[in-house]
Amino acid sequence: MLxxxxxxxxxxxxxxxxxxxxxxxxxxxxxRPLAPEALAEVKAxxxxxxxxxxxDQPLTLDELEAFTQQIGPFGEDPFIKPMPGHPNVxxxxxxxxEKATNFGAGWHSDWSFQPEPPAATxxxxxxxxxxxxxxxFCDAAxxxxxxxxTMQRMLEGLRAVHSATRAYGTRGVFAxxxxxxxxxxxxxxxxxxxxxxxxVRTHPVTGRRALYVSPVYTTGVEGLTVxxxxxLLGFLFKHMTQDAFVYRHRWRAGMVLMWDNRCTAHFAEGGxxxxxxxxxxxxxxxxxxx
Ligand code: SIN
Numbered sequence: 001m002l003x004x005x006x007x008x009x010x011x012x013x014x015x016x017x018x019x020x021x022x023x024x025x026x027x028x029x030x031x032r033p034l035a036p037e038a039l040a041e042v043k044a045x046x047x048x049x050x051x052x053x054x055x056d057q058p059l060t061l062d063e064l065e066a067f068t069q070q071i072g073p074f075g076e077d078p079f080i081k082p083m084p085g086h087p088n089v090x091x092x093x094x095x096x097x098e099k100a101t102n103f104g105a106g107w108h109s110d111w112s113f114q115p116e117p118p119a120a121t122x123x124x125x126x127x128x129x130x131x132x133x134x135x136x137f138c139d140a141a142x143x144x145x146x147x148x149x150t151m152q153r154m155l156e157g158l159r160a161v162h163s164a165t166r167a168y169g170t171r172g173v174f175a176x177x178x179x180x181x182x183x184x185x186x187x188x189x190x191x192x193x194x195x196x197x198x199x200v201r202t203h204p205v206t207g208r209r210a211l212y213v214s215p216v217y218t219t220g221v222e223g224l225t226v227x228x229x230x231x232l233l234g235f236l237f238k239h240m241t242q243d244a245f246v247y248r249h250r251w252r253a254g255m256v257l258m259w260d261n262r263c264t265a266h267f268a269e270g271g272x273x274x275x276x277x278x279x280x281x282x283x284x285x286x287x288x289x290x
Contacts, residue, residue: 012028022053028042031057051137054258061083061086074088092123093276108216113195118284120286123256125251125253130272132271132275144209155211158199159197161194170188202290204287215233262289
């Protein structure tokens, strides 16, 4: 990792990944309200690196909620039963003997089927398995920037169709699941609805443009045939998730990770059968993609 220029931050220390995508932040205690300057620095580092990890922050659920609200108001989390007494916290839990595929095992940007999908997701690790369980992130802004000008011109102005149907719909993966799952998933006809967002969106803070599609939630491209959509999206999914654009996050217990859903997609890796994994997750409301 490179050391970020010290002059950029007065309070926090930031160690970016060599690519600049992903960074570790130390020098703050997330269990307590951040001073305005510290919060501004955290937000600046997050805008710059898109995925930021805070090691050694074993927050209680109340502290996780309070930190989330310093970033922004809670987002709306559909289709998963929240924690008792904590309507804005999801527990991502997989027991050692669980056979169902781990939650989040497909590239996606959180709740992109909503009219105003969450800007941020914040995940705090409680129990980390000794093997597996990494979370992969792809840099959808760099993926966009790496496309040829001709391809960019072709994509500009297109709208992609997003839906939760493949996951939470009445004929989706969870509806067809036969293995027992600890997390309480709510399959619903509401998930079968769809809407469109720009295929390329502009980040409201950085002004950078990013591909805004994912294999889990993007079901087509407006105005294209099914075959044309599949070919185009297949190319884009492969392009954006190539190793050159991916940051692999390796968890330690008591870590807080915050990612920007507006310019990234993520994938929760399995590989920890026989071990418990427990995470707590909140989202921060976002804006209509433009
Ligand atoms: C998710 O939010 O998609 C799951 C991430 C993880 O469990 O690593």
